[in-house]
Amino acid sequence: MTEYDLPPAARHPYTWGNLETPGHLPEAAVGAMAALGAVPAPGSVAVPDVRVPDRTLPAEAAEDLAKALGAEHVSSAHDVRVEHTRGFSSPDLLKLRAGDASDAPDAVVFPGSHEDVVAVLEICTRHRVAVVPFAGGTSVVGGLTPVRTGFAGVVTLDLRRLDRLVSVDQVSRTAVLEAGLRAVTAERLLAEHGLTLGHFPQSFEMASIGGFAAARSAGQASAGYGRFDDMVVGLTLATPRGTVTLGTAPKSAAGPDLRQLVLGSEGAFGVITSVTVRVRPVPAVRVFEAWNFPSFTEGAAALRTLAQDGPLPTVLRLSDEMETAVNLSDPSAALTSPGSGGCQVITGYEGAEAAVTATRAGVTERFLALGAQSQGTDSGEKWRTGRFRGPYLRDPLLDAGALVETLETVTFWSNLEQLKTAVTEAVSGSLAEQGSPALVMCHISHVYETGASLYFTVVSKQLDDPLAQWAKAKEAANNAIRACGAAISHHHGVGTDHRETLARELGPIAVDMLRAVKAGVDPAGSSTPAS
C-alpha cells in the first residue's frame, strides 16, 4: 500500500506547482484579499529575463570541477543558475518574481557520489569558493542564500544524483538513503520493501532526505513517527577535510552525540551525503478524524493531556479560532459538522488495526470528557488528502497582491499561550502600523511531553516594498519569540534569516562552540554561505 506515486514535479524556480497546473484561489480567499485591500500584483518577470550577477568563479576552479565531475555535471546556464537561486520563502519568491536573482550561484555542480562531493569541497576550499549544498531547494529561511563576501565565487552543489536507497536492514528496521533522494521517491522505494519513513512535512512533494537531516525537519505525523532528527541513527558527512561517518549504535554513552551536532548544521560543517534512518512497516490502517473544541485554551490542554499521559495519535494538530474560521470559510472545506467557530483538532491514527482502534478509543474518551465534538472522519480525511496543498495556494495569493508568509516556534507548555499572544500581537502590530492590517492564524502541529510548536500563517496586503514590509513584521516576531525565551525555529531551520536571533538565543560562548567546530572541519570556511 502506498499513495506516494506522484512523480516529483518539474521544478520551477519561483512557483511551487507546475506552471501548467497553477494553484487555484478559492472564491472566499478572493473576497478576503479584497477585504484586506490587496490589489493584483504586477506579473512575474519570465525566467530568461531574470537578472543574474556576473560570474566571478575563477577559471581554474571551473576547470578543476569539470575535470573532477565531468563537464556535463557542471553548469553555468542561465536557467540553471536561476533555478538554484534561493529557496521558497515568500521574500525569495517576491525577489525572483521581480526579476532579482542577485543571489544566483556562478555555477551548479551535480556530483554523482560521496567521493565527488568530497572532491568538490576540496577544490572549492582550495580556490576559496563558497559552496551552497542544495537538494529539494525548499528552504523558507534563506538557507540557500550565499554570502559572497570574502569568496572568489559561489558554487551550488546539487545532490540530485545521489538518489539511491542504498540498503535496507529488515531486522534492525533501518535503511540507508542518499541525501539527494526526494521524499516522494524515498517513500516509493521503501514501500517496495513494505516500509515507510512516516515523514510528511508540508514540503513533502519537493523536499529531500538530506534537507530533512540538515535542517531538522518535522513531519505532520511527528507525534507517531517522531521528528527527522529522531529517525537518523547514522550519517555520512563530506567535509573539506574528508569523510566523517557517525552512528555506531541507536544510542550510546560514547561521548557527545555528534549526530545531533551535524543534524541542524545546515551545511556549515560539511555536506550530509547519506543517512541511516529508522524505518517502520507501512501501516495496515489509517484513520483521520476531525474534532472541535470550544477554544484554543481547551484544545491545547487536551493536546497536552495526550502528549503527557497518552494515548498519542500519529497526527495531532490544533488550529486556533482564526485559522479554524478561515478554513471554514473555504467552500471546498465541506465540513460535515454543522457547528461553526471553536478550534479544530485533526487526529490521525496509523498502524496495526488493533492498535489504531485502541488508541482512537482512548483519545475519543478523553476528548469527549474534555468537551470536544467529533466532526467525523470525512473531515479528517479531507485534511489528509489536502495536507500538501498549502504551498500551491501561495502563488495565486501573491498574484492577487497578498503578502502571505509563515513562521514558527516552539516552547514549553507553561509558556505556550503567552508566546502565542506575544507573536500574534507583534506581527499584527507591526503590519497594522505599516498600514496593512493582517490576519494572523496559528496552529499547534507538533507536541512533546514538555511543550509544543506554534505555527503562524500571516496574510496581509502587499505594500509598495513588500520585502521591507515583511522584514519589519518578521523582526517583530523574532523579538517576541526571543523575549518569551522560546526557540527561533521548530522545524524551518536557521538559514540566513534566523542567524542573528539564533546567536542571541545561544549566547556568545555557545556560538563560539559552533564556530570552533566549523573551523575544525573547514579551516577555509567554504562549505556553506551561512557560516
Add this chain to the structure above:
Amino acid sequence: MTEYDLPPAARHPYTWGNLETPGHLPEAAVGAMAALGAVPAPGSVAVPDVRVPDRTLPAEAAEDLAKALGAEHVSSAHDVRVEHTRGFSSPDLLKLRAGDASDAPDAVVFPGSHEDVVAVLEICTRHRVAVVPFAGGTSVVGGLTPVRTGFAGVVTLDLRRLDRLVSVDQVSRTAVLEAGLRAVTAERLLAEHGLTLGHFPQSFEMASIGGFAAARSAGQASAGYGRFDDMVVGLTLATPRGTVTLGTAPKSAAGPDLRQLVLGSEGAFGVITSVTVRVRPVPAVRVFEAWNFPSFTEGAAALRTLAQDGPLPTVLRLSDEMETAVNLSDPSAALTSPGSGGCQVITGYEGAEAAVTATRAGVTERFLALGAQSQGTDSGEKWRTGRFRGPYLRDPLLDAGALVETLETVTFWSNLEQLKTAVTEAVSGSLAEQGSPALVMCHISHVYETGASLYFTVVSKQLDDPLAQWAKAKEAANNAIRACGAAISHHHGVGTDHRETLARELGPIAVDMLRAVKAGVDPAGSSTPAS
C-alpha cells in the same frame, strides 16, 4: 508513594556499602570462587595508610580558591584526598585496596553555587591547574582519573553542595535539579510534588544528577522512561570562559542540538551545574514479572518484537543462559518456578492501572505466542527489590580473590548476536590464555527500535597482577567491540579507559570536532583530566 527513603550512605573510598554493613557473599558464590581457583586476597590497606602523591598545587592557586569559596570549602586533608581518588571500577578499587592513591587530587573544593563553579574554573585556568568534576564518584571507566602532565596541580571539584531541587513546572512537567543532587535525594524531593524521574541505574544509591547528564546514564527502566539524555531538556554549563545556558524548547530546528554535545562530554567542555529534566507523575501501579525463554536467541527476538511493534513495558531485560544459571544458583534467588535453564526475562510495568493492565496483557500474549513461560510476579518483585544490590557483592568477591568486572556496549539488532559472541570469546580467551578461566555472563538491559545494549559481567580468579590481567582482557573486549562496529559504551561512558577506543570509533576528523569545541570553551585545557 515513594520507596526512596534511604539516606545516602556515608561514602567509603573503596567499598560500595558502609563498612558497618559489608556485602555478604552467598554460599553458592563461595563455591563458584573455589571452582575458579580463587584464593582470598590480602586485606585492604586502611585509609590512613593509603599513599597519596606530594601536593603540587601552587600556593597562590590554593589561596585564590580559599578566598573565592571560603577556606572551609577547600580541603587537602588526607582522607578527603583519598575519598576523591578515582571511581568505582574494579581496577580503581584494587589500587586503593593495595594502598595506591597516586591519582589523588592535591585539594578538593566544595563550591556552593554555579557562580562558585565558574570562579573555580577561572582560577584553575589562570594557574594552569587541572580540574576533575566530581559528584557521585561512581565512574567505572576512569572518568575521575586525572592526567597531571602539563598541569601545575590537580583540584577535584566536588558538587555536593549544589543539591537543590530548584523549581518544578507542573504544567510542562519539568524540574530544575542541581548537579550535585544524589539520585536518591532527587527522587525524594520530586516525590513531594508527586513526580519521579524514573531513572534507576544500578548506581542509583550513590550516583548524582550531574553525573547522569555528563556521562549519558541509562537506567533500568529506560524502556519506559528513556535514557537520561532523553530526559534533559535544558542545562547550565560552567566553562572557564563563563556560563552557557542551553534548552529553549523540548526540541527545535534552531541549529545543532548543543545539549547533545554537552551530554556525554564528561566535564571536557565544562561543568554541568544544573539540568532541566522532564519528569512524570509517580506511577499509581508497579508490577514486575519474570519470564523464561528457551534460549537467548528466542528471548532477544521477543524483546525486539516489543521494541519495534510494542507494547513496551517500563523495564525489559534478558539474561543469557550463563547469567540465568548463575542467578538460579544463588540460593537467595528463591525462584517460584521449578524450571531451570533457559534465559530469564524481567518485565516491569509502571503507570496508571488501566495502562499497566493493557500493556501487560499485550506482552503476555506475545511472550506466550513466542514460547515463553511466566515465572510469576514474585520472581519479578524479587528482581526489583534486589536491583541495586549488585555492587555490594563486589567487595566480598574481591576479598575472596575474585576478579569481577563489567563492561557494556550497544549495536543494531542485526549485529547483536555476532557482537555478543565476539566479546564473550575475546574476554574468555584472554583470561583463559592468562591461566584464569572466566565466567562471562551477559544481558540485554536497554532496547531501542533499531538495536539493544549488551552488558557483560566477568568473574575470574585474581592473578598476581590483577590490574595487568584485567587490562589485557579489557583490551581484547574493546578490540572485539570495535571490530564489530559497535559503540564502546552504552551507558558507562568514556572516561580515560575508553579514550583510545572512542578515538578509533569516531575517526580523526570527528575527534578534531570535539577538540575544537574544547579549545573554544577552555583555551587552557584545564576543565577536565580526560581531554
